[in-house]
Each structure stands twice: as structure tokens, then as C-alpha cells.
Amino acid sequence: MIKVENLSKKYRIYHEAQNQYGTLVETLSNKVKSFFFKKTSFSDSYEEVFALKNLDFTIDEGDKVGIVGKNGAGKSSLLKILSRVITPTTGKVTIQKRISSLLEIGTGFHQELTGRENIYLNGVILGMSRKEIKKHFDNIVAFADVEKYLDTPVKRFSSGMHARLGFAIAAHLDPEILIVDEVLSVGDAEFQKKCLRKLGDIGSEGRTIIFVSHDIGSVLTLCNKGIYLKKGLLEGFGPIEECANAYMRDCRAHDFCWEGSFGDEHIKFEKAALYFGSEERQFIYRGENVRLEIDYEVLKPTPNMVLGIGVWNQCNQLLARSHTIDDVNLKDPFMQVGKQRAVFEIKSEQFHEGSYLLKLDCFIYNKKRILNDEVMLKFPIFVQEKNTHIKHVHNEGISLGTRWFIK
Amino acid sequence: MNKEATPYLVIEPKATRKNYIRDLFRHRDVFLFLAWRDITVRYKQTFFGAAWALFRPIMSMIVFVAVFGRVANLSSMGVDYSLFVLAALLPWIFLSNTILETALCLINNYNLITKIYFPRMLIPTAQIVINLLDFSIATCLLFILGGVTGSINWFTVLTLPIWIMLMLFLGWGIALWMSAITIKYRDMRILVPFLVQFGMFASPVGYGSFIIPENWQWFYSLNPLVGVIAGFRWAFFNISYPHMIAEMITSAVVTVILVVSGFCYFQKSEAEFADII
Numbered sequence: 084m085i086k087v088e089n090l091s092k093k094y095r096i097y098h099e100a101q102n103q104y105g106t107l108v109e110t111l112s113n114k115v116k117s118f119f120f121k122k123t124s125f126s127d128s129y130e131e132v133f134a135l136k137n138l139d140f141t142i143d144e145g146d147k148v149g150i151v152g153k154n155g156a157g158k159s160s161l162l163k164i165l166s167r168v169i170t171p172t173t174g175k176v177t178i179q180k181r182i183s184s185l186l187e188i189g190t191g192f193h194q195e196l197t198g199r200e201n202i203y204l205n206g207v208i209l210g211m212s213r214k215e216i217k218k219h220f221d222n223i224v225a226f227a228d229v230e231k232y233l234d235t236p237v238k239r240f241s242s243g244m245h246a247r248l249g250f251a252i253a254a255h256l257d258p259e260i261l262i263v264d265e266v267l268s269v270g271d272a273e274f275q276k277k278c279l280r281k282l283g284d285i286g287s288e289g290r291t292i293i294f295v296s297h298d299i300g301s302v303l304t305l306c307n308k309g310i311y312l313k314k315g316l317l318e319g320f321g322p323i324e325e326c327a328n329a330y331m332r333d334c335r336a337h338d339f340c341w342e343g344s345f346g347d348e349h350i351k352f353e354k355a356a357l358y359f360g361s362e363e364r365q366f367i368y369r370g371e372n373v374r375l376e377i378d379y380e381v382l383k384p385t386p387n388m389v390l391g392i393g394v395w396n397q398c399n400q401l402l403a404r405s406h407t408i409d410d411v412n413l414k415d416p417f418m419q420v421g422k423q424r425a426v427f428e429i430k431s432e433q434f435h436e437g438s439y440l441l442k443l444d445c446f447i448y449n450k451k452r453i454l455n456d457e458v459m460l461k462f463p464i465f466v467q468e469k470n471t472h473i474k475h476v477h478n479e480g481i482s483l484g485t486r487w488f489i490k
Numbered sequence: 491m492n493k494e495a496t497p498y499l500v501i502e503p504k505a506t507r508k509n510y511i512r513d514l515f516r517h518r519d520v521f522l523f524l525a526w527r528d529i530t531v532r533y534k535q536t537f538f539g540a541a542w543a544l545f546r547p548i549m550s551m552i553v554f555v556a557v558f559g560r561v562a563n564l565s566s567m568g569v570d571y572s573l574f575v576l577a578a579l580l581p582w583i584f585l586s587n588t589i590l591e592t593a594l595c596l597i598n599n600y601n602l603i604t605k606i607y608f609p610r611m612l613i614p615t616a617q618i619v620i621n622l623l624d625f626s627i628a629t630c631l632l633f634i635l636g637g638v639t640g641s642i643n644w645f646t647v648l649t650l651p652i653w654i655m656l657m658l659f660l661g662w663g664i665a666l667w668m669s670a671i672t673i674k675y676r677d678m679r680i681l682v683p684f685l686v687q688f689g690m691f692a693s694p695v696g697y698g699s700f701i702i703p704e705n706w707q708w709f710y711s712l713n714p715l716v717g718v719i720a721g722f723r724w725a726f727f728n729i730s731y732p733h734m735i736a737e738m739i740t741s742a743v744v745t746v747i748l749v750v751s752g753f754c755y756f757q758k759s760e761a762e763f764a765d766i767i
Contacts, residue, residue: 107675169765170502170505178498178499184606196531208523
């Protein structure tokens with residue numbers, strides 16, 4: 084379907100004041116100089132960097148491929164090569180079917196043209212025929228929700244309307260292969276959800292999708308295969324879970340284990356770790372059982388010493404907590420002098436998809452706080468079921484459960 | 491789909507010319523819409539609208555008549571001097587606009603070039619279409635003025651399409667070169683307006699090329715505009731002089747060279763546009 088062989092893209096990074104454009108005079112004078120003096124001394128002012136190096140992979144029909152990698156790993160370069168915006172330095176890509184790419188929402192919108200005119204312009208630029216656009220016109224307008232502003236120049240549109248119109252047009256493309264860059268990073272959460280859902284629909288129709296996102300959650304839901312790029316090299320290619328694993332391992336997006344020594348004269352913490360289904364996996368699937376184990380040593384009997392945990396979201400807001408003090412019967416056995424291992428069971432279905440911080444908490448009631456942020460773990464939770472209707476985008480939070488009834 | 495079937499697309503470091511021409515054909519709708527976009531946008535939010543297409547030739551004509559017609563008293567071979575100038579101003583304004591606008595057209599379409607593929611050649615080519623529209627409006631003016639004064643030769647004017655084609659191809663060749671060079675060397679942004687200013691005097695706009703001394707004529711006619719303007723004046727007013735044919739042939743040859751080399755240069759450098767823009 085898409086066969087990539089030995090694909091590389093090389094850029095020159097120029098040093099000194101000379102830039103890569105070069106002025107006409109510089110180029111001419113260098114040409115003249117190099118003609119007379121051989122060109123050795125003029126070529127060492129730049130170095131060559133590979134944005135992509137020797138990529139080889141094959142994408143089959145119907146695959147939904149997620150490309151993951153850090154900033155600068157070459158994700159966008161790869162997409163740009165596949166969409167022919169830039170040409171590779173070496174290698175070959177063979178594509179069997181009609182391909183459309185969406186590197187940006189609303190590419191080629193002209194600010195002076197009206198919404199109606201821009202639908203045609205953008206549609207044609209994205210590769211639709213005039214007939215197709217005419218056919219989908221009403222749907223596009225409805226999807227973007229801009230009926231009232233159809234004859235207003237796009238420059239008067241709000242940025243939200245702009246993005247909605249752009250995506251609405253792209254959503255009605257009818258390619259066999261669709262390439263999508265991080266278009267979802269624009270717009271509000273509502274809009275992102277709508278986009279993801281639409282992508283899911285397109286995917287479930289058996290089309291091939293190549294998708295780049297920093298949001299591992301949406302990649303995991305949408306894709307079945309993954310490409311993990313690291314510094315331009317193909318670090319992983321295969322099932323999406325493996326690629327996401329490899330990526331998150333490198334990103335340190337998690338911290339399932341803390342080891343060290345911290346405390347005061349009353350108590351000393353040695354280890355805190357999360358255990359769940361797999362030791363390999365770098366994230367927790369929502370619904371699986373997670374066990375927190377805390378190793379510590381109580382150095383002297385201290386009345387009213389309390390152990391606990393708090394779960395925080397990425398914005399550093401406390402979402403939930405639990406302390407041994409919460410239950411009258413619990414407190415004492417945890418605080419007996421000597422080495423102890425406390426276990427706490429977390430029901431991960433209580434958390435929506437997202438990334439959470441788990442902080443250990445320990446204090447002497449009304450007297451002293453022993454732990455602040457010193458012992459901290461980090462765990463991402465993702466939804467395992469591949470569903471086309473994505474319920475949550477970027478909203479960490481506590482789930483109230485699903486005990487709904489009809490009466 | 492049969493696996494052995496020819497692939498829809500092969501991406502390689504060097505695109506072949508055959509595939510490039512196929513791509514041009516595949517993207518013909520994009521071409522139409524780019525041209526349509528630029529035409530629609532051109533006179534938006536202007537008070538006079540398309541009347542601007544008449545304004546420039548008329549104003550230039552008045553200036554020429556006042557300065558050269560009265561003061562320098564140049565020969566116009568029996569035709570009214572204002573019409574004599576206007577016939578040259580039509581291709582001149584077309585070509586100078588083409589040069590000025592195509593120098594910047596790729597840079598102005600930055601957002602398209604870095605985000606989506608289509609043969610980049612369509613952008614400067616679409617510019618030609620817009621200028622052709624302005625040109626057509628101004629040509630109507632000449633037909634009206636010439637018809638009223640009875641100076642148009644209705645027989646030779648039938649050859650006008652030939653000269654328009656020559657002008658279009660010349661414009662296209664220049665457009666391809668200008669846009670491809672400017673994207674790499676921004677010097678052209680500064681150089682081009684000066685070149686255009688200079689070109690007005692280097693081309694027989696306000697005068698006829700028959701006043702050029704004989705031993706300079708071959709050099710002078712290397713400017714491809716000379717032959718185009720000669721063609722326009724001959725078509726409209728049947729103005730002819732001994733070396734006119736030579737001028738026309740030189741112009742056609744230079745135009746062919748410009749178009750072919752421009753096409754090849756553009757296609758060759760097109761691949762790196764997104765990297766260097």
C-alpha cells in the first residue's frame with residue numbers, strides 16, 4: 084500500500100553568519116573563488132544533519148498508523164515527504180492509492196474570500212473535484228456550523244470558526260489514504276473530540292490513516308500500528324502498544340517506582356512502587372488493578388502519625404486522597420516501630436484517561452508535616468477498547484462510575 | 491486492487507519530467523482555482539475595482555504624450571502618437587506586472603507551499619491569467635479609441651492573437667525564471683522594480699525601434715519585448731520598417747529559450763522550495 088525504502092532526508096545547518104539562502108553576490112563570488120582556489124575552504128561552514136535516516140517500512144491497506152516521537156524526531160518531515168511537500172534526499176516511496184494529507188487545518192484559506200469561496204478553494208487544493216465539493220457542500224457547512232457567515236470574508240471569522248470550517252472541508256475528503264498531522268492541537272476540547280471522532284469514523288470504513296500526535300491517548304485509541312521515530316531513526320515499527328511503550332519509556336512519562344531514603348527522626352521512607360498487569364507496559368490500562376506498595380521504617384513510636392496518598396492532575400490540582408486516618412481501625416498497625424510494607428489497592432477505573440501524579444503524604448496530626456512532594460510517582464492511564472467514539476480528551480479526573488438507571 | 495498495477499504515486503529524490511507533466515494535468519483544477527482566487531481578490535475592497543485595469547494605461551499614455559509626444563516630438567509613423575504609445579503599453583504593462591508580481595508570488599503563497607503538494611509552477615502561471623484579464627480590458631480601450639479615430643487596420647489586426655500568444659509565452663518564461671530565482675535569492679525583490687523601471691526605456695514603448703541606429707539594432711532586438719511591441723504596432727496600425735521581421739524572429743527565439751529553460755530550471759529547483767522558502 085505504502086512502501087518506504089531507505090528513506091532519508093538531510094538538511095544542512097549553516098554556521099557563521101552565512102545563511103543557507105546566500106545572497107546572489109555571495110554565491111557568485113564563492114563560485115568564482117572556488118573556481119580559482121578549489122573549493123575546500125568554503126564548504127566546511129555547514130554540517131549535515133539527518134532529519135530522517137534510512138527508514139524502511141510497509142503500511143498495509145486499512146492500517147491505522149500512529150507516528151510517535153519527541154519534538155524534532157522527524158515526524159513532520161516524514162509526513163511532509165509522504166505528502167510530497169518536501170522531497171527525500173535518498174530513498175523511494177511507492178504509494179498505491181489516492182492519498183490526501185492534512186498537515187494543517189484550512190490550508191490556503193484566503194482571508195479576503197468568503198466562507199463559500201474558501202470551501203471551494205480549500206477543497207480543490209486538498210484534492211477534491213468541483214463535483215465532490217458541490218455534493219458535500221451542505222454537509223460541510225452544517226458540520227462547521229457557519230451557515231450565517233457563508234458570505235462573510237474569512238478574515239472576519241473567529242479562530243474557532245476558522246478551524247471548524249477547515250476541518251469540515253478536510254473531513255469530507257474521500258481519499259483511500261489520509262495523512263493527518265497534529266491538527267488536533269488547535270481548537271478547544273469540544274472541537275478536538277469532534278475531529279477525533281470523525282477520524283475514527285474514517286478509520287472504521289477501512290481506509291488507511293497515518294496520524295501524528297503527541298497525545299498518546301488518542302494514538303492508542305485510533306491506531307493499530309505504530310511508528311516510533313527517535314532522532315530521525317526508525318526506533319520501532321509494529322503494534323501501536325509496543326511503540327507507545329518504547330516512546331513512553333524514553334519520555335519518562337511515568338514513574339512507577341521511587342527508591343531512596345527520606346524522612347525524619349520518626350519515620351523513614353525507602354521505596355514506593357506501583358504494580359499492575361504487566362511489567363513491560365509503560366502505562367496503565369483503565370480498569371486493571373493497581374497495587375501501591377510503600378516500604379518504610381518507623382523509627383520511634385509516634386502517636387497521631389498518619390500515612391496517606393494524594394492523586395493530583397497535571398495542573399497540580401488535588402483530585403483524590405486517602406489516609407490511614409480515614410478509618411479509625413486502620414491507623415495503629417501502620418505505625419508500629421520497625422520496617423513495614425503498606426499496600427494500597429487502586430481501582431484504576433476510578434480515573435479517566437490521562438496522566439496523574441501520586442504523592443505520598445505523611446504527617447503528625449496537628450504537629451508536623453513530614454512529606455511534601457518528596458515521594459512522587461507518575462502514572463498514565465489509557466483506555467484499552469478501540470472505540471470510534473472517544474469520550475475523553477485531555478481531561479483527567481475522577482470517574483463517578485456508571486451506575487445509571489432508568490426508572 | 492491488483493498489486494502489480496502501476497502505483498498511484500512514486501516519491502523519489504528526483505521527479506521525472508513525464509511524471510511532472512502528468513501532475514500538472516492532475517492538478518488542473520488547482521490551477522483554475524488559484525487563478526480564480528487571485529482574480530477575485532485583486533480588486534476586493536477597492537473603490538474603483540476593475541477600472542484600475544484602465545487607469546494605468548491611460549495615465550501612462552497621458553504622461554508619454556505630454557513628455558515625449560510634445561517635448562521630444564518623436565516620430566510615430568503617421569499614427570496618432572497616443573495610440574502609438576497605447577499599443578506598446580498593452581504588452582508592456584502586462585509584462586512589467588507579470589515580472590513584478592511573479593517575483594513575489596511564491597513567497598506570498600508560503601502557507602500553501604509548506605503545507606500541501608501541487609506543481610508549484612501553477613502559482614506563477616496563474617499570475618499570467620490575472621494579468622491577461624487586465625490586458626484584455628485595456629485592449630478593449632485601444633479597440634474603441636482606434637476604431638473611433640479610424641486608425642486601426644482591420645486586416646492586419648487579425649494577426650493580433652499571434653502577438654498575444656508570443657506575449658503570453660514571453661511572460662510565462664519570465665515568470666518561471668523570476669519566481670524560481672526570487673525564492674532563493676531575495677535580492678531580486680529589490681532588483682526587479684529597478685529592472686522594470688529601466689526596461690521601460692530599454693523597450694520601444696514611448697518611441698519606435700526604427701529610431702535605433704542601424705549598427706545597434708541587432709543588440710537592441712535581443713530584448714524580446716522589442717519584437718512583441720513591433721508585432722502589436724504592426725497588427726493594429728500596419729506600421730512596418732525594414733528590420734521588423736528580424737526583431738520578431740529574434741523575439742520568438744528568445745521567448746522559446748526563456749520558456750524551455752525556465753520550465754527546466756523551475757522544475758529542477760521546485761523540489762527544494764519548501765526547504766528554502
